[in-house]
Amino acid sequence: MPRLLLVPPDTRPPTLDLPVSLGRMTGADMRVPPAGALPHFFTPGDTDALADWLRAEGGQAGALVVCLETLCLGGMIPARRVADPLDTALRRLEVLRELKGRHPNLRIYAFGVVVRVAHDNDPHEEKPYYGDWGRELRAYSTAFDRHARHGEGERAGLDAARAAVPADILADWLGTRERNRALHLAALDLLAEGVLRHLCVTLDDTSEYGLAAYDRRMLEARADELGVWDRFDTYPGADEVPCALLTRALREGLPSARAWVRYSGTLGAGAGLIYEDRPAGELVAAHLRAAGCVPADSVQEADFILAVNTPGLRQANVQPDLATVDTPHRHLPAFVDALRRDLAAGRAVSLADIAYPNGAERRLWGLLRGVPLAELAGYSAWNTAGNTLGSAVAFGALSPLVTDRAEHAGALFSRLVDDALYQAFVRAEVRSALDRPSPFDLGEQYPQAEQELRDRMGPRVQNLWDTHFAHLPLEFRVQPARLAWPRLFTGVFPLTVR
Secondary structure, three states, X not given: OOEEEEEOOOOOHHHHHHHHHHHHHOOOEXXXXXXXXXXXXXXXXXXXXXXXXXXXXXXXXXXXXXXXXXXHXXXXXXXXXXXXXXXXXXXXXXXXXXXXXXXXXXXXXXXEEEOOOOOOOOOOOOOOOHHHHHHHHHHHHHHHHHHHHHHHHXXXXXXXXXXXXXXXXXXXXXXXXXXXXXXXXXXXXXHHHOOOOEEEEEEOOOOOOOHHHHHHHHHHHHHHHHOOXXXXXXXXXXXXXXXXXXXXXXXXXXXXXXXXXXXXXOOHHHOEOOOOOOOHHHHHHHHHHHOOOEEOOOOOOOOEEEEEEOOOOEOOOOOXXXXXXXXXXXXXXXXXXXXXXXXXXXXXXXXXXXXXXXOOOHHHHHHHHHOOHHHOOEEEOOOOHHHHHHHHHHHHHHHHHOOOHXXXXXXXXXXXHHHHHHHHHHHHXXXXXXXXXXXXXXXXXXXXXXXXXXXXXXXXXXXXXHHXXXXXXXXXXXXXXXXXXXXXXXXXOOEEEO
């Protein structure tokens, strides 16, 4: 049984529990750091404890999947907030060189996240001042990149955007970005040296213009210089990357998994996305490559079907959207018919629902009632299109390696519960039951929110199991639901399948 170490970006279920379950369903011995060493929300993890844990575990492991931000700056969200200097972050990074020197056969798969330019004025996931200056910082980000790409014709816009932000705030915000970019460039050097087996540096909540796009171009230029593109990926994503690199680690030595992509509309590959800088088809291609997969030439030769529910034209946030999502550019009943045929033919099908961000499309969920959901190889519909696709690709690519059917059923069921039941339905119900809750901090309404969550989710979870999974020779237990952080965005739904 291979032993695999995982240092996640944080402790939310999709970033920690999901990759652990994906590994265990293939028989891997998954090891994660002690809880006290990992970050919680914007509280940094203990980087010294993480380094000590890696030194203790590295000799017994075949592979390590590690988040650079957690290792070097305390976590993906803390990396946007802490004031740790660059030399401190680079010193912490050196533990990877030390591990590789001590254990030459240890395969190290690393990932980092370009500092995002958040779409919301969140003072907790970003620097506290972002709550007051988020709009102006976003405007500066766009103006800077437009000037960098198009020249002096954009100078007036850049000067106006710079003048709108207090100088000290702008300097601090840009300094954080520059430090993290330098960390990622140093990781590229480790990749070139052979310390890292593969490196992903992804873009969280990105857009066509902005500082994230500027950073991506700098990373791409450095990758050109180093000649490391065969082992490097940079693309829109973040929370799902542990699943992608876990897939690479577990399929080491095997032929590349072949994926046949089936879209919900004939123009699905060209559909526009809200939190990504490219159309759906290009994002799919990037996520397949990151996980070590290749496109199949036919359905018959594919190792799995990646079924992607795309918007008709472009994603929208509010369901139903009849202008850009639910349009004649796709036909959901035909898409579901194709899923049913694929399952009946015994094909491994992993369903990625990216029509809307932050949860399943309710219309598609209704159409899936007649589909044997327990037969799916995977399901994902959470957060950004990139988060959804990376998770679904991992499910599909690992499906031929599944040895623990109960672990697989638990991982699949957990995604159905979270992405569909909670994110698409119950989250809005809980929000409506509260008194105008802040999306950033529930404050005194936190206990009430969790009680509403438990009351509303319990019966739905049991009904979903009884409808689609109860015929399987499995024992199912569910524990009370709770929230990962003091906000409604991420639920925790503990369950055990044996």
